[in-house]
Amino acid sequence: MAGVSEYIVVGSILFALGLVGFFSRRNLIVMFLSTEVMFQGIVVNVVAFSGLHQNMDGQMFALFLLVIAAVEAGLALGMIVLLYRRRGTLDAEAWSAMHG
Template sequence: MNDIAPYIFLGALLFAIGLVGFLSRRNLIVIFLSTELMFQGVVVNLVAMGRLHGHVDGQIFALFLLVIAAVEAGLALGLVVLLYRRKGTLDAESWSSMWG
């Protein structure tokens, strides 16, 4: 194995699918899950890139990314719960009072 191209390709696909989910789904929880999917794509890419350069910094970045994901999950889900209590729905479309 001396070519990382397939990994980059896989990471790109995961990222793209996550992006589509983020943009098109209306359930707040699924939206956040889609961002986690995008994180997965980034993790795959980071590890592959780190190997390309021959050090483990990519993996460490991926670990920090894991921290960020955990933080985001904690806070964002707390906010989701608040939003749900307020409107009684998880529909992202219901939060559009800023409509021009």
């Protein structure tokens, strides 16, 4: 049976991959998908802790992470649609200059 440190390693790899994606990709949608990957890493970790401590705290945390992810997706997609209407592109770099 896999111990908690294995789950931590896997979860943190997912988190780090999401972080790399968030830093390096320029497509707004892929950037937000990367943050969702980071959420997945956290879910793996907190549920592993929940199993370790034999209580529900970790799972509750993961459940509320789901809520946050849904909230984030709703707002982020609304904003992406708005930004796409303004510039006609999903490139994050199109918004690097503060004019206009």
